[in-house]
Amino acid sequence: QVQLVQSGAEVKKPGASVKVSCKASGYTFTSYGISWVRQAPGQGLEWMGWISAYNGNTNYAQKLQGRVTMTTDTSTSTAYMELRSLRSDDTAVYYCARVPRFGGRFDYWGQGTLVTVSS
Amino acid sequence: DIQMTQSPSSLSASVGDRVTITCQASQDISNYLNWYQQKPGKAPKLLIYDASNLETGVPSRFSGSGSGTDFTFTISSLQPEDIATYYCQQYDNLPLVYTFGQGTKLEIK
Numbered sequence: 001q002v003q004l005v006q007s008g009a010e011v012k013k014p015g016a017s018v019k020v021s022c023k024a025s026g027y028t029f030t031s032y033g034i035s036w037v038r039q040a041p042g043q044g045l046e047w048m049g050w051i052s053a054y055n056g057n058t059n060y061a062q063k064l065q066g067r068v069t070m071t072t073d074t075s076t077s078t079a080y081m082e083l084r085s086l087r088s089d090d091t092a093v094y095y096c097a098r099v100p101r102f103g104g105r106f107d108y109w110g111q112g113t114l115v116t117v118s119s
Numbered sequence: 120d121i122q123m124t125q126s127p128s129s130l131s132a133s134v135g136d137r138v139t140i141t142c143q144a145s146q147d148i149s150n151y152l153n154w155y156q157q158k159p160g161k162a163p164k165l166l167i168y169d170a171s172n173l174e175t176g177v178p179s180r181f182s183g184s185g186s187g188t189d190f191t192f193t194i195s196s197l198q199p200e201d202i203a204t205y206y207c208q209q210y211d212n213l214p215l216v217y218t219f220g221q222g223t224k225l226e227i228k
Binding site for chain 1: 120151153155157162163164165168169174206208210212214215216217218219220221222
């Protein structure tokens with residue numbers, strides 16, 4: 001069965017970086033992409049960006065350009081999302097989700113990773 | 120950027136009621152519209168994709184319709200387990216960009 005398992009909760013200070021992992025299993029990793037979505041406490045869903053596991057192509061939300069980097073390691077079927085220069089309003093639950101290779105629905109999601117930014 | 124306007128932001132209904140949520144795009148998005156259900160503390164779950172296609176395993180009381188700029192999500196007969204927040208999501212393929220609606224919190228009356 002398809003599973004996306006994310007790394008554990010993180011606490012970071014303002015200005016630091018965080019790197020969240022998303023390990024995929026149960027399907028051919030390179031046949032799909034991975035999107036990242038975050039949700040601040042009590043708020044809605046915000047799309048952060050997408051990476052193709054096939055060729056590493058990425059597209060990031062304009063708001064996060066320059067602060068976010070998404071990568072994949074096809075040898076371990078793992079996707080990563082790194083966010084730099086953290087601010088308090090980056091405090092959120094971060095989700096990875098599987099996306100068909102050429103876009104479309106998010107059919108499987110990770111369990112979420114809480115990132116808390118606090119001095 | 121395409122904006123999505125989802126309404127209402129909250130909704131209270133009784134078990135057995137028909138519930139409707141709408142999503143309006145700021146420009147034509149064809150049928151590139153998905154619907155998700157999110158329960159507290161859980162990841163979102165895909166219910167409807169490409170405006171009207173029911174995801175495998177999702178009960179048939181959930182449905183979606185629309186194309187272009189106006190979309191509707193319907194629960195034909197509300198069940199207690201349907202209490203959740205619902206989100207629409209549009210996508211554009213070139214380049215691949217997604218936008219979520221603001222969400223609709225559904226409660227039992």
